Amino acid sequence: MRDDAIGYFEPEGGFVRPERCIDVQLRLAEQHGATLYKGETVTHISSDEQGVTVTTDQRTVRANKLVVTAGNWAGGLLGAPFDRLLSVYRRKLFWFETEPDAGLVGHSPTFIFTHGPDDDFYGFPALPGEGSLKVATAQYHSASTPETLDRTVSAEEEREMYEQQVHGRIAGLTDRVVKSAVCAYTVTPDRHFIIDEHPRLQHTLVVSACSGHGFKHSAALGEAFAQWCLRGESELDLSLFSVGRFEWGDSAFG
Numbered sequence: 113m114r115d116d117a118i119g120y121f122e123p124e125g126g127f128v129r130p131e132r133c134i135d136v137q138l139r140l141a142e143q144h145g146a147t148l149y150k151g152e153t154v155t156h157i158s159s160d161e162q163g164v165t166v167t168t169d170q171r172t173v174r175a176n177k178l179v180v181t182a183g184n185w186a187g188g189l190l191g192a193p194f195d196r197l198l199s200v201y202r203r204k205l206f207w208f209e210t211e212p213d214a215g216l217v218g219h220s221p222t223f224i225f226t227h228g229p230d231d232d233f234y235g236f237p238a239l240p241g242e243g244s245l246k247v248a249t250a251q252y253h254s255a256s257t258p259e260t261l262d263r264t265v266s267a268e269e270e271r272e273m274y275e276q277q278v279h280g281r282i283a284g285l286t287d288r289v290v291k292s293a294v295c296a297y298t299v300t301p302d303r304h305f306i307i308d309e310h311p312r313l314q315h316t317l318v319v320s321a322c323s324g325h326g327f328k329h330s331a332a333l334g335e336a337f338a339q340w341c342l343r344g345e346s347e348l349d350l351s352l353f354s355v356g357r358f359e360w361g362d363s364a365f366g
């Protein structure tokens with residue numbers, strides 16, 4: 113780290129293990145009476161005055177209310193205007209090997225490292241027993257789709273990540289990538305969520321594009337959506353996230 117670097121420390125900052133969080137959320141939902149259908153693909157949604165009909169590749173479900181949280185796939189599933197408002201961006205994630213005596217476990221934070229006007233990367237603490245540290249960059253210039261997304265990380269991309277971001281900035285990492293992965297962020301034109309009723313499908317709430325940022329809010333938002341399902345409105349004011357804030361929103365509904 114350079115001597116003139118400036119840092120901001122957030123003592124409340126941290127990270128979550130998303131797989132464990134989702135496991136717990138699903139278990140709690142079942143305990144409260146939810147029926148979970150896993151490994152099914154929704155192929156069609158229709159609605160009428162009385163409710164919603166959801167067709168999957170295995171069954172048809174009739175419901176009073178529907179909340180759609182389809183992540184990267186939301187645009188394709190929901191049609192206009194969401195297919196135009198939601199963009200999917202490829203992101204690469206790298207786990208660089210930690211040097212055996214680097215002492216990073218227990219002493220490395222979750223961080224965002226900015227080192228140029230448009231150049232930054234972020235990372236997570238080195239965890240016990242993993243021998244690696246996860247880092248990643250963001251990009252919002254080259255959009256993709258869930259169907260065409262390149263889900264492999266090339267050796268050249270690994271080298272680039274080390275040379276352009278990691279090298280000289282994080283002590284205790286080697287240039288060896290232990291593991292890499294691709295994920296996708298789904299974003300709206302202003303990068304804030306869309307949480308609103310579908311303009312054509314009745315009784316249907318659309319929740320997107322939440323990405324990892326949205327995951328952090330999922331507990332509070334889930335409560336608000338349950339209220340919407342039961343009472344038709346939530347205690348939280350979600351108007352900031354209306355689809356109508358986009359100027360092409362109304363004209364796209366036609």
Ligand SMILES: Cc1cc2nc3c(=O)[nH]c(=O)nc-3n(C[C@H](O)[C@H](O)[C@H](O)COP(=O)(O)OP(=O)(O)OC[C@H]3O[C@@H](n4cnc5c(N)ncnc54)[C@H](O)[C@@H]3O)c2cc1C
Pocket residue numbers: 152153154155181182183184185186189205248293294295296297298320321322323324325326327
């Ligand atoms: C390996 C990896 C690392 C990541 N690291 C980070 C990170 O460091 N920081 C960060 O902010 N984000 C990260 N992300 C991204 C983050 O996990 C996602 O952006 C986030 O999970 C999106 O949440 P979501 O609820 O909007 O969508 P998802 O979690 O994708 O949930 C959408 C769900 O809808 C289901 N679905 C979609 N279409 C249909 C259909 N037609 N029928 C039935 N089901 C359907 C999907 O199967 C999926 O379960 C990472 C992702 C991966 C895979």
